[in-house]
Amino acid sequence: MLSEKMATALNDQINAELYSSYLYLAMAAYCREVGLNGCARWMEAQALEELSHAVKFYDFVTERGGRVLLRAVEAPPSRWDSPLAMFEHVAEHENKVTGLIHQLVDLAIAERDHATNNFLQWFVSEQVEEEASVGEIVQQMKLMGEAQGGLFMLDKELGQRVFTLPPGTTLVAPAVK
Numbered sequence: 001m002l003s004e005k006m007a008t009a010l011n012d013q014i015n016a017e018l019y020s021s022y023l024y025l026a027m028a029a030y031c032r033e034v035g036l037n038g039c040a041r042w043m044e045a046q047a048l049e050e051l052s053h054a055v056k057f058y059d060f061v062t063e064r065g066g067r068v069l070l071r072a073v074e075a076p077p078s079r080w081d082s083p084l085a086m087f088e089h090v091a092e093h094e095n096k097v098t099g100l101i102h103q104l105v106d107l108a109i110a111e112r113d114h115a116t117n118n119f120l121q122w123f124v125s126e127q128v129e130e131e132a133s134v135g136e137i138v139q140q141m142k143l144m145g146e147a148q149g150g151l152f153m154l155d156k157e158l159g160q161r162v163f164t165l166p167p168g169t170t171l172v173a174p175a176v177k
Contacts, residue, residue, distance in 0.1 A: 003111050007066040009104055010057055010116075015071050016100055017054035021047045023076040023093060027086055036083060036151075038159025045163035046090075052169050053123070059170075060119050083151065084141045090134045098127040122166075 002010070024047035031040035061068050080086035101123045108117040137158070144150030 002061065002064045002066040002116070003113065006107060006111055006113055006116055007061060009107055010061050010066065011069050011071075013100060013104060014054050014057045014061070014068065015073065016097065017050050017057060018070075018073045019076065020093065020097060021050035021054065022073050024050060024090075026076040026078050027080075027090070030078060030080060030086065031083070034083070036155045038155035038157065039083060039086075042158040042161045045161045048163045052165055053126075056166075056169055060116075064115065084138070087134060087138050087141060091131070091138050094127065094130045094134055098131060101127055 024043045028040040028043035028047060031037070031043055058068055077089075080089060101120060105117060105120050105124065108114075108120060137154070140154055141151070144154070
């Protein structure tokens with residue numbers, strides 16, 4: 001069983017993951033609006049990934065006998081000054097999510113909740129990957145400066161991203177036994 005404190009914190013994380021998905025969809029819409037369809041595809045894949053994270057937390061809470069309490073998801077921004085500013089926002093957001101995951105790990109350790117701590121280790125590793133991925137994009141955008149050709153090349157590269165559900169993750173409820 002999850003403690004009430006742990007269940008509340010995990011429900012907060014479900015909301016944070018849903019916000020992340022919503023944020024990346026807003027970014028995708030912005031990218032489509034400004035003609036960066038590759039960046040839009042990257043953001044859409046990112047939105048699906050964040051949704052899968054929310055579902056992973058949802059499944060864990062229910063599996064541990066906790067109650068999922070969904071709340072309203074805050075509206076994300078819808079415009080950025082530039083593609084670089086948007087990806088810098090992604091980097092800041094992923095740093096914030098990393099902090100939230102670390103707080104959950106700290107709580108699980110304090111609560112001596114070994115199952116939750118074990119579950120969260122996947123997210124700790126995932127955040128290292130998330131921060132590295134967006135950090136590379138930001139660095140490339142900074143290096144290209146105002147070179148529009150570089151932006152269009154990067155846009156084409158980012159458009160190759162395909163989202164694949166992590167092993168053991170599903171976006172639909174398992175069949176009833």
